[in-house]
Amino acid sequence: MNNNTDQKTLDSMHAEHGKTVGQPFCKDAKFSTRNVDVFYADNQAIYDVSLDMGKNEVIALIGPSGCGKSTYLRCLNRMNDTIDICKVTGQLLLDGQDIYAKEQDPVLLRARVGMVFQKPNPFPKSIYDNVAYGPRIHGLTSNKAELDDLVEESLIKAGLINEVKDRLDSPGTGLSGGQQQRLCIARTIAVQPEVILMDEPASALDPIATAIIEELISELRKNYTIVIVTHSMQQAARVSQRTAYFHLGKLIEVGETNQIFTNPAHDLTEKYITGRFG
């Protein structure tokens, strides 16, 4: 529905919205969310967040701990469904379709919107089986050869193939932290999602592994929409085109990454990126 919204409507929506500074909306949005509130029982974790994520864009969500950026991220593939007391209201559209609609199957949604977690969490299985698991349960390939190809292709895209091609049968948990995280990315890519959500994917990794992951993210951007939560502002600056700043459950400012880091419009954003709190 937002695909063809013209600039005028966008501006007026922004004016209505009132709170968020910058450009939370974009043309040709992949994901488009409006007035999202999230409650854990009686505690409200997210207040009235409206944000668009464009096609083939990397958008970084930054903000101090507990500001709700992870919660917001987990709304996008309905991972919050697993928490009984969590309630999500507002409109969340993927390609114009409401992902919280009754007829939307969360399993199908999660196949379209992949997720990479903060801590590498490979299955206690072989490297091959880790990557092959998603395609297998979704029946994406019709024979072993196709599956082999898909696994290889995913490992190539995740930049892991050279390190593991001789030991696809060894356990995925035996890899180093950075390799495990790339394995998790390969596993996510293997399902061929449209959007990849990343929840601080490099926070448990050393600078070298982080650099590899960041390079990978820039590479993946060609084919996927990527939403990344990060605590590292350098990382946000390096990998993302747009950056959204969250504060205490509210979306304070959204803008071109360059602009956010060089010339933030909002006081809170400025204080955060200059390290005066957070």
Next chain:
Amino acid sequence: MIDKNTMTVKVEKSLKKRYLKEKIFKSMGFISVAVAFLFLLMLISDITIKALPAFVQTQIILQVDLNEQDLGITQQSSVDEIRQVDFRRVIRAALKKQFPQVKKRKQKKDLYSLVSVGAEYQLRDLVLENREILGTTLNVTFIADDDVDALIKGAIDRNDEESGRRVKDFKLNLIETLEKHGQIEKNFNWQFFSSGDSREPELAGIKGAVLGSLYTLLVTLLMTFPVAVSAAIYLEEFAPKNRMVDFIEININNLAAVPSIVFGLLGLAVFINFFELPRSAPIVGGIVLSLMTLPTIIIASRSAIKAVPPSLREAALGLGASKMQTVFHHVFPAALPGILTGTIIGMAQALGETAPLLMIGMVAFIVDIPQSVTDPATVLPIQVYLWADSPERGFLEKTSAAILVLIAFLITMNAIAIYLRKKFEKKW
């Protein structure tokens, strides 16, 4: 601010105290372990020492004359014909031949009671196995009576006064004569492992009870494991969190605390009286024990499932696995080692359980070795109880031996469980 030096002094002072506390705790822990181990050692060694004689059997070698005319059978006789022959006569004749001086009726009775009442069946089976021995005279090794056995093993002291001795002088003379001729032997007691219960201590074996326990536990395992694991998975992963589920949870915990004899009463009322399942059978015993084991395994399985890291669930869900796929592809395999540990604890409990089985008739005296789960049977702990309750001397050592077999059974079960657990843990 505290002065640097006084700070160091203070810390040093408190360090001593801290280390002392640690030392005290460590030594107390070591003592507790040592005491527990000592008790175990005492128990096992006491039982083993008492049980050892049970693994040895006293045997008497007699020369029997298997004259075909006297017996009224030939090598071509049918099995039924041979079965009808009174082999007791042959054994008595052999004893009389060896001690021709014994004439009085009471003395004859003593003479005949040197060998076990099972000797005639031993001879019959020997003839049935090889017919060629018919018509020959040969030495046969018979099981000695339990009194002879006790005397040979030293459980009855030959030097006691005759009035206080179970084996009187006349019989003692007979035994000593046999000993002098080298006709008394002590051999390993295979019979103990190959026969069922008996009123005669020298004939009683453990096989019936071992198989009874095996069948009972098999029924228990087959009944409990699928039900308990399904219940645990459902409660942990699928059940909505509401009052009804809380209520069920509390009641499962309560069930684990119900005295086991109550389950026996339930089994009697429901399975035997209402469903008319056979009395004294492992099938009923197994069902009753599975009721008792169910809460133990459910509770253990639930905590094993709870201990599976949530990141594993998230990983699967994040890839688009359904709830069911997440649980059965990832959570269940990860929880399996813990579930197996819980199962083995439950099964070990069931193996040692006596009270509920008393109520459903598994305490009966059963000679036949059970062939299936519907045959009357008894189980190891009840066999221990039955033998401990018997007045004959020979059962004393059998009781200890049965306890040893029970412990061996338990260790085997645990070993299998540990092996399985290790096997499944490897996948990590």
